[in-house]
Amino acid sequence: MAYVRNQKNYMMIFPLILLFVFLAVIGGSTFNTKLQDRLLLLDRGWNMSYLGTTRSDVKLTDSNFGQSKKNQSVILSKSLPYIKLNSACVTFRTVLSSVDVYVAGKLVYTYGHDYERAGKMIPKHMNYVALPKHYAGSMLQIVVTPGVDDAFSGLSEVYFGSRCDMGYFQIQRHRLPLVVGSALAIFGLCLVLLMPVLFLYGEQDFLVMQYAFLAIVFGTYILCYNDVINYYLADEHLTTILEYVTLYLIAPVVMFFVRTDLQEKGVVDDIFVALGLVNIAFFMAAVLSHAMGIVCLDAFVTPYHFFVLPQSFFVLWAIIRNIITRTRRSKTVATVYGSSAINVLLAGTIIFVFCTIVDIMRFNYMKYLSGRGEVYSSISFITIGAMIFVTCLLCNYFFHCIDHINEASIRGKLEGMAYEDVLTGLSNRARCEHLMDKADQSGRPYAIISLDMDGLKATNDKYGHVYGDALLKGFADILRKSFPGAALIGRMGGDEFLILLTEEKLGMAPLYIKAMEHNMKEQSKIDEKLKYSASWGMCRSREKVGSAHQVYMEADSRMYKMKEEHHRAGGDHHE
Incomplete structure (x- = not known):
């Protein structure tokens, strides 16, 4: 268990190392174009x-x-x-x-x-x-x-x-924000295009929607602030409005995302909700004031910064508190999946919030305290922090999907153990009854074939239970081979078996039964100690005998009539 956890930690650290190498290369002078003249x-x-x-x-x-x-x-x-x-x-x-x-x-x-x-x-x-x-x-x-x-x-x-x-x-000056901003925005748009496909297949994962919105907001803001979105849009007025709109959206988006991720309860959760709603109100006030011509969007920047700073420290405190609490809990409760991935995501969130604090303080220092002015400020920390945050987010979602697949696989194995006959590998009685009920509820025509394998007791008495088990396994293989289109092949118990045919395969029933009789004869030639024969009876739901259980009972009754005929004819030499 510890090995699995450590291996998973290394897998999550690897993409972060690749990201740092990527940022170092892109942000350096490796790809600079040589200028014709000196600026x-x-x-x-x-x-x-x-x-x-x-x-x-x-x-x-x-x-x-x-x-x-x-x-x-x-x-x-x-x-x-x-x-x-x-x-x-x-x-x-x-x-x-x-x-x-x-x-x-x-x-x-x-x-x-x-x-x-x-x-x-x-x-x-x-x-x-x-x-x-x-x-x-x-x-x-x-x-x-x-x-x-x-x-x-x-x-x-x-x-x-x-x-x-x-x-x-x-x-060249803006290559890093150009690459990072474009990557985030394109990634978010790809997730948006993927969402209808996920909904179509029933995967209504709202995390994907959150990730898409986060990536688009971060990417658009980075591109707008550094003027590089003008490579895509010719309207500078729209670019400037987008910069302020996405700036004011960052706080509520991050606040609700962190709340969802932490899953806190009580007062802390209430504070997150309240701050998120206040941030949305701030965003709406800024947009409406600009649209109505009362005041421009830029007038809200300084109040926004001083409003966001205490929130940022609160978010840092909440995340660190959550990590400490879960770490203590993990020492007393065994956890294999999920904990490491969440810690990586929370670490990425801490880095982004810290980078945001640095850039906000630097911006206001240059604007109000430095002689240079805010025109020399940058959002380089936010750019790198956003890229790290989204990378951690991807790592978390990737391992979340792996955990989901592992959980589904374990659940499938447990269900298989609950519904599978251990000896033959066929469906057991519980699954047979479950699927018969489902066939009954579907309202579509079906047929049930009840089979009783001959000679089990005689084989056990003469050759021992090892050969009796081999006879049962061999008969199960014959049924699989003879009824390839069956909705269900199951063992009801002892030497009794059941076949369920749905509407599409009802016409194939006589051919399947002939194939079974042929396969039993051929299989009996292989080992003289294992002789295969069976009695069977079939009943269709169209015969209006009642529920699926009553259809099965009617098929079972017909099977016993055939078995009696075998006895009278002396066909069951094993019994």
Whole structure:
């Protein structure tokens, strides 16, 4: 038992090791494409004007101008480098803001004003600004105008290089979230497509539905936050809305999932339910407020973070408490299946919740306490934590299925022992009566053949019980061979046997009986000590003699009439 448990633990650790290797390879520089030209980070030497104050020699990664105000523009200016490139451009990211870019006093790029005019939230956007032909040494001016209060508290890095290299660079920077987010979302969609098939075959496993929803929410949020979903969707406004919607969905989804997994009772379970419902209410309030134009979705981010943090610590406490409780219980109660798989899933949940706490605290530190601003924050911990969590979830479901199969196999073996005649391997009396009742309840025509094997007592008396048992086994084999289409071949006890034929095989009954008589003659030639013969009687349900038991009794009566005829004819030489 301990060996089975240890072997199972190793099997669950193996995919986690593979996952870490995969993340290390994908997140590293192994697959980086070599750039044609060197990208230049324009970080220092900027002039910045904001709220009537002008500062010089500003470093973008430490601009430290506080929370942005709606319609109050941040103006940046700097001379472009004296480097000639084909398809030269500058790129930077903006958050919920419109952008105007000037080179040598001429407007060369604009973004976001159409959303402002339409009264929509300006999406997060990666700006690629193509530079004019004679750009070298010219003054570059970037005007960023927030569309809402607290849109950002820091300015994005500005890169200079060729347009082609910029594209490769952005893909390489976001390769890990691209791969992880896409894998999670596609996995969730595959589970969604699988669910109708499971329901069709009666496997109504709601765990699959939960796993699908979790994977889709995690994957979509990771793709949206890192702007890589724009490789799939051309609508940036939809991408930004999806980012906030999936962010606010994570808390209720995880809360109800953990509650289902822990299966706690009492006060702890009530707290999980209450928090889950409050999270759903928060999600609905945010979505409805945005839809009604009261306030944009981004306004709920900070309250959401401070609301989720204490919940995260509660979830950690509940999971650790549950693991300790079950570990103590497992020392007193023998458990082979389930415990290790659940522990792996709970460990994955702990890792994800811890990673979420780290990224939330880092985001708010950069937004409110650091001079860099939240634009430099990332969800790298959540990305890795989500991948580990879903992998643990898969391991748990995989071993849950194995446990279910093992349980079904054991149940089948126990039922076989309860319904099988030990000597012949045929169905025993209990199963015969059970299937006769089912045939009666089906309302469809059937026939019962009652058989009595001749010569058992004579064989036992003359050659011993070993040959008597061999005679019974041989006769059982003859019945299997002679009645291939029978719904039931059983031994009622002693030398009495029963055959049940359903509607489809009723017309085959005479052929089956002839085959039985032929096989008995052939088998009797093999061993002179084992001579096979039998008396039989058949009754059809159409004869309206009553229930299945009464049909069997009528068949049995007809069998005894044949047996008497054998006696009168002297055919039963063994008796």
